[in-house]
Each structure stands twice: as C-alpha cells, then as structure tokens.
Amino acid sequence: MPSLDLLATFMEIYRAGSLSAAAQRMGLTQPAVTGQLARLEEQIGELLFVRSRQGVAPTPRAAALATRVSLHLDALRDVLGSTEAEPALRGTVRMGGAAEAMTIRVLPALASLSGRGLSLHMTLGLAQDLLGELAEGRLDLVVSAIRPKHRAILAVPLVDEEFLLVGAPATARTIDADRLRTAPADALAALPLVAYAEELPIVRRYWRSEFGHRPTNPVAILVPDLRAVLAAVAAGAGISVLPRYLAEPALAAGDVVQLHHPEVPPLNTLYLATRRGTPANPALTVVRDRLIDAATEWGGL
Structure with a gap:
C-alpha cells in the first residue's frame, strides 16, 4: 500500500499541474518530488502523468486515484494542519x-x-x-x-533570460533559406518588426549581438507588453525577439517558429x-x- 506521504505528493502534482509547482507548494526540491512520484508509480505499476514542457497531464489511472484519495487526504490535513503549518508571516x-x-x-x-x-x-x-x-x-x-x-x-543575479528571434510559420516560408544561413540580417531586412518600445530594446540588442548592427527593418507594431508582441507575431504581423520562457509554449504549439539559430544564444x-x-x-x-x-x-x- 502506498504511504500517505507519496499520496500527498501525488495530489499536489495532480492539482498543481507540474512537478516544479508541486515542489514549491510543498517546500521540497523538484528532484525530491520526482523521486516520490517514481516510487508511487512503481508501487502502483502504472504511469500516472504524461510529462511535457508545459507540465504534466494526468492519465486515466491518476484521475481515478485522485477521486478516491483527495477527500481523505484533505480531511487529514485539516486534523494535522495546526501542528505542521509553516510559521505565519506578517506585513x-x-x-x-x-x-x-x-x-x-x-x-x-x-x-x-x-x-x-x-x-x-x-x-x-x-x-x-x-x-x-x-x-x-x-x-x-x-x-x-x-x-x-x-x-x-x-x-544579486537571479536567472538568465535567453532570447529567440521568432516569426509565424507563414512568415518563415517567405525567407530565402540559403540567404538566411549566409547573410541572415539581409535575408530578414524586408520583414516588419513587432517591438516592445520605440527604441527596439530587445530587438536592437539581438541584432547588435548577432549581426553587428542595429536593425534596419520597418516597424509594424509597437506594444508595451511582450505577450501582445507574441500574439501579433503569431498572427503574422511581423517578426520579433522574445524571451524563451514566453515564446516556448507558442513554439511547441507551432504558432511561431525560431527563425535564427545562433551558436550561443543571446542572454540577459x-x-x-x-x-x-x-x-x-x-x-x-x-x-x-x-x-x-x-x-x-x-x-x-
């Protein structure tokens, strides 16, 4: 029979939708949560979640298990919570x-x-x-x-952003592939830009880092929200440079594609x-x- 600790970890993953989010909620490291899930799956003899870059999706077996144990675990938390709660924060x-x-x-x-x-x-x-x-x-x-x-x-440094040059699939098909390999800035020069601000802060940095000069492209849209920039790019309004964490779900879905692949990705x-x-x-x-x-x-x- 699985232990209560393994079942509690399972329910946190099930409700959070990702291993990292479950780890944060439980105050554990992600490897610890992954290990507990692996032990539970070994004991049950079935896969409980399908992993992807977007998180985890429960299998039918996981959904059935959650239905059976969730109310009982929540009742136990109510009884034991007062002795296990983290200290209160004020202010x-x-x-x-x-x-x-x-x-x-x-x-x-x-x-x-x-x-x-x-x-x-x-x-x-x-x-x-x-x-x-x-x-x-x-x-x-x-x-x-x-x-x-x-x-x-x-x-203090927190984390590095990785920047990607992206465009809609239809936009990518208009670019000469040979020219993109040999003279990327020239191959992209006619494509309009979607940018965060008039100074083209992220785009300008990418162009200088990878192509050695400022972009000369026409600017189609200026919008001060990178999520809106991504939406405009996916809709075919132009190309842009975005952080990987923001662009990755759209890349996985095929809404945008990475247009340029530098040997060392630009970081901030x-x-x-x-x-x-x-x-x-x-x-x-x-x-x-x-x-x-x-x-x-x-x-x-």
Whole structure:
C-alpha cells in the first residue's frame, strides 16, 4: 500500500499541474518530488502523468486515484494542519518587475505565501523606473532586467533570460533559406518588426549581438507588453525577439517558429534588487529566498 506521504505528493502534482509547482507548494526540491512520484508509480505499476514542457497531464489511472484519495487526504490535513503549518508571516512586501516575468514566473512562485498571511503589493513597469522607486523607499524588492548602478541598491543575479528571434510559420516560408544561413540580417531586412518600445530594446540588442548592427527593418507594431508582441507575431504581423520562457509554449504549439539559430544564444541576466541597510524584514527575506530557490528550477528563461 502506498504511504500517505507519496499520496500527498501525488495530489499536489495532480492539482498543481507540474512537478516544479508541486515542489514549491510543498517546500521540497523538484528532484525530491520526482523521486516520490517514481516510487508511487512503481508501487502502483502504472504511469500516472504524461510529462511535457508545459507540465504534466494526468492519465486515466491518476484521475481515478485522485477521486478516491483527495477527500481523505484533505480531511487529514485539516486534523494535522495546526501542528505542521509553516510559521505565519506578517506585513507587506512591495515588489516591482516587468509584467511578463512577474505574471509567468514570479507570482506563481510566491502565491503560496499568501496562505501564511503575507501581503504582496506588485508594481509592474520598466526596470529603470522601478529601481528609482526602490532607491527612494517606495518598493522593497525589484526583479530587474538591468544591473542596478545606484549605490543604495544591492543586487544579486537571479536567472538568465535567453532570447529567440521568432516569426509565424507563414512568415518563415517567405525567407530565402540559403540567404538566411549566409547573410541572415539581409535575408530578414524586408520583414516588419513587432517591438516592445520605440527604441527596439530587445530587438536592437539581438541584432547588435548577432549581426553587428542595429536593425534596419520597418516597424509594424509597437506594444508595451511582450505577450501582445507574441500574439501579433503569431498572427503574422511581423517578426520579433522574445524571451524563451514566453515564446516556448507558442513554439511547441507551432504558432511561431525560431527563425535564427545562433551558436550561443543571446542572454540577459535578471537581478534581484533590494535596498542596502534596510532593517531586517523576515517577510522580505522569505520572499527573496523563495525566488532564489524557484530560479534554480526555472533554468534559463
């Protein structure tokens, strides 16, 4: 008979939809959760989840098992929860970051802390503006896409973003494949760009890194949200450069394709920034540590 610990881990995976999310909710490492699932599957003699880049999907056997055990496990948690609960957190942590990374990575990693009494106030915006608010004391922590230079700010590397040049499949078919291999910038020059801002910050960096100059392409759409950029690219409005973590589901679905494959992908480091010399704040420490732990499982973004 499977142990209660293995069944509890199974239910967390079933409800979270991914091994990493289940690990975060349980306060375990992902390898530990993977190992517990493997032991349960060995004891049952059947596969319980189908793995993919998007997470895990339960098999019919898993759905039947969840129906049988969920109510009993929840009842046990109610009885034992008071003796096993993590310590409560008091106060508010004011955070800032780019809308896309905060929505897709940061908020899911921190969501369970609200159950311990922590209040999170999020400000979404550009890194330079948010770092100014941090230095002036209006924010406690910023996930920054640029390295802070202000003396009042302490920053540690969190995770690297990997950038991909993408376009819709129909757009890709209009590009001369031989020319793309030998003179990629020329092969792409006539294609319109979809960009985050007028300065073409991400696109410009990619072009300079890979092609040695700024892009000369016409700009079709400017929209200050990378998720909207991805939607416009998938719809055929043009090409763009996006972080892998944002583009990967669309790549897997075939909505966009990677147009250029550099030997070393362009990277940008995200930093976790706080103010120097601030009084000890246990809640801020927990948030900071939770993000650092979560980033080890994100890998390159």
